[in-house]
Amino acid sequence: MPELPEVETVRRGLAPYMEGARIGRLVLNRPDLRFAFPDGFVEQVEGRTVEALSRRAKYLLINLEGDLTIISHLGMSGSFRIQAESNEGTPGAFHQQRSKDQAHDHVVFELTRAEAPARIIYNDPRRFGFMHLAPTSGLDAYPAFAGLGPEPTGNFLSADYLAQRFASRKQPLKSALLDQKIIAGLGNIYVCEALHRAHLSPERAAGSLVRANGKPQKSLEQLTEDIRMVIAEAIEAGGSSLRDHIQTDGSLGYFQHRFRVYDRQEEPCVTPGCPGTIHRITQSGRSTFFCPACQK
Template sequence: MPELPEVETVMRGLKPVLEGRRIEAVNLRRAGLRFPFPEGFAERLSGRRVTGLWRRAKYILAGLDSGDVLLVHLGMTGRFTVFTGQGARNLGEFYFETAAGEAGQGPHDHVVLALEDGTRVVYTDPRRFGIMDLFPEAEATTHKLLGGIGVEPLGNEFNVAYLAERFRDKAAPLKAALLDQHIIAGLGNIYVCEALYRARLSPRRKARTLVKKKGHDPRLDELVRHVREVLAEAITAGGSTLQDFAHTDGAAGAFQQRFLVYDREGEPCMSCGAPIERLVQSGRSTFYCRHCQK
């Protein structure tokens, strides 16, 4: 499933295409994705101008001049493809080869946005685990999918003081605590593994052990720094290409070439040479070096 850097990359790819443009028509080729589309979904989008795009956690949000907000979650296999008004794929644009054909006519093309300049933005999702919703902007903080989400890991609110307070009485393993979306928004499995390795912290360590009666373990400062750095590096690299992820222009993310521990089970640690190990925590694979991470 795409994590924060991948979602940020897709959002940035869509931003110059959608922002400031009017959606002339919406073609829905099924009644919903993971959940049914909201009532009047196509009608409420048609004729509206997109006023802005942004990301919250792993959601892409688009503000409309009607006062509504379009919410998109890519699920496991959701992708956007941008087609020009000429109808043909430009060199380098991405599209499912198994669903090749005219834009929006593939078997897994479920939503087609026709823009005022002739561009078509196609949402493709073979497994249909993605989500699309439409709601008034005033409900953004209370929306069922957005309410209660923690701070953004790249925002100013994510700092050592905040993390120390949230970890103070938390007995959960450090890996699970960092993946708790009520604490940190959008942080996912891949980048938690990488940040913990860089900070030399074991994923098994209890989160509260980094907080002292007076102050905190200095490694908490390192953890905050490395979470920020690994996410920033991944965004610059365009994310990680794992299974179905690709940019809106078809380019593959390159951050997987920089993995220090993730998906490297049995390979030598780049610091000490010991084999990278894998364990399962909360149903997810964790990759780490037993010798370097304490």
């Protein structure tokens, strides 16, 4: 499933084509994706101008004029494809190849733009993605957003904040970091990567990183910095790609070449001087990659 950096890459790729454009026509090639489209979806969206594209956690937000937002989730196989005179591509680099099979083109935005018309096509072979509508002014009340923690890219994420949330928790550190109510949008791959950089075991109790007085230990301060760094690097690299995947400008995301542990089971640890090898365990049904030698 695309993680935060991939969704952010999609947002940045679509923004030049969608922001300021008018949705002249919206075509739905089926009545549903993972869920049914909202009642009156076409009628509510057609004719509106896209004011901005934003993101919350792993959700893409298409903010329309008139206090209306399309909330889009890519699921496991969803992607957007751009058709315009200046370019044709698929924004975002993902862990699995995105489809361009037109049989799976389920939603088409036909845009009127000052530069030239464009079509934005949503393709989703497995149909685990979805699109909902909500008032822009009431997005905080949308069920998926209510209670979400701060973004790992924002100023609200701090070691003091994590110490407050981790205090007395016996929950494994990795599970705590994947809790969207603690940090929004942080996913499996980047948790594994951040923990390796911080040299912390994914099995360690989250509360062990908090002092008796409730203040963060230095290890938690380092982890907070590593979370920020690994997400920033992934966004800068254009999202991660384990297979070739074309972005809007035809370039590829190559962050996978900098993975330290993810999907590197039985390979040597890249930490200088570490003799360990990468292990894989299962936590809460998800694969965890780490080095037992240098992650304590």
